Amino acid sequence: MKKNAKEAIVRAAISLFNSNGYSGTSVRDIANLARVNTATIAYYFNNKAGLLEYCFMHFFEQYIGKIEEAYLSIDRGAKECLKRIVSDLLHYQCENSQLASFVYREMSMDSQVVREIMSTYSLKEKYYLQKIFERGFEWQEFRPHSIPYLIIQLKGLLMMPFMNTQYMREVLYIFPNEPFFEQKYLKDLHAWIDKTLSFEGPMMKGAVIK
Template identity: 75%
Template sequence: MKKNSKEAILKAAILLFNSKGYTGTSIRDIASAAKVNSATIAYHFENKAGLLEYCFTYFFEQYIKKMEEAYSSIEKGAMVCLKRMTADLLHFHCENSQLASFIYREMSLDSQMVREIMSTYLLKEKYYLQKVFERGFEWNEFRPHSIPYLITQLKGLLMMPFMNTHYMREVLYVFPNEQFFEQKYLKDLHLWIDKMLCTDITRKREAVLK
């Protein structure tokens, strides 16, 4: 069996799923692009549905791990924690831009797999974000806001460049896979936290620390 065949299959599948869609991509297409035979795909993933499930799990396992690691810094302050969380998640998206784009497109569809993801990983995501916001309110770092709407806004900011990559490239001439984008966009995300959430006292304290 070809060395690193699993990684080659995964990379080929993500590229093809993005360009041709999941239903428009066959196992034969993936095997050809990965330079393996169909039996190798069956060995690693069983079938195309198994490959799709692996893509979802691979993405969200890492996504939630980033959130858990960032939340471990909550005692340093809610603002510090949220800024680390957004930085880590943005970096993860940029490193896996093709996969993020495909996953978010699939998440817009109502399927059994999407419902399972929502009932496990996305509930965990909600838990960590809600805890950060609640701590921020409790410690008077954040001005009071509706938590569901804050989560909606923050998720929208993080997801949009990867849900609409064609629009970003063709209309805005912005390329989410480039390092410059990550650096520039992170500043804007942190500015949203500063202006939308943080109290004047929190901003002044951060300015002193800098």
């Protein structure tokens, strides 16, 4: 069996799923691009659906792992914790822009795999973000606001560049896989946290707002 065949299959699948869509990609297409035979794909993933599930799991395991790791620093402040999460997730998505683009498009569909992701990883993400916002309110770092709406805003800011890569490139001439984009956009995300989400100026934990 070809050395690193599994990695080659995953790379080929991500590229083809992203450019042609899941339904527009065949197992033979993936095998040809990965330079393996279809039996090798069956050996590792059973079928195309198994490969799709692997791509989802691969993406969200690392995605949630970055949130969980950053959450360990919550006692240093909710704002700093959220900034670290935003920075880590943006970097992860930029490094894996094709995978992020494909996964986010597929997440808009109603399928068994998507429902499974929603019931596990999406709920974990909601739990951690909710805890951070609640701490930010308690410590008076963040302006009081509806947590679901804050999550909508934050998720929208993080996901949009990767959900609409064609629009980004062809209309705005912005390329999410380039280092310049990550540096510039991270400043904008931090500005949203500092100026929209947070109170003006630094505040001490437990300070009373008059």
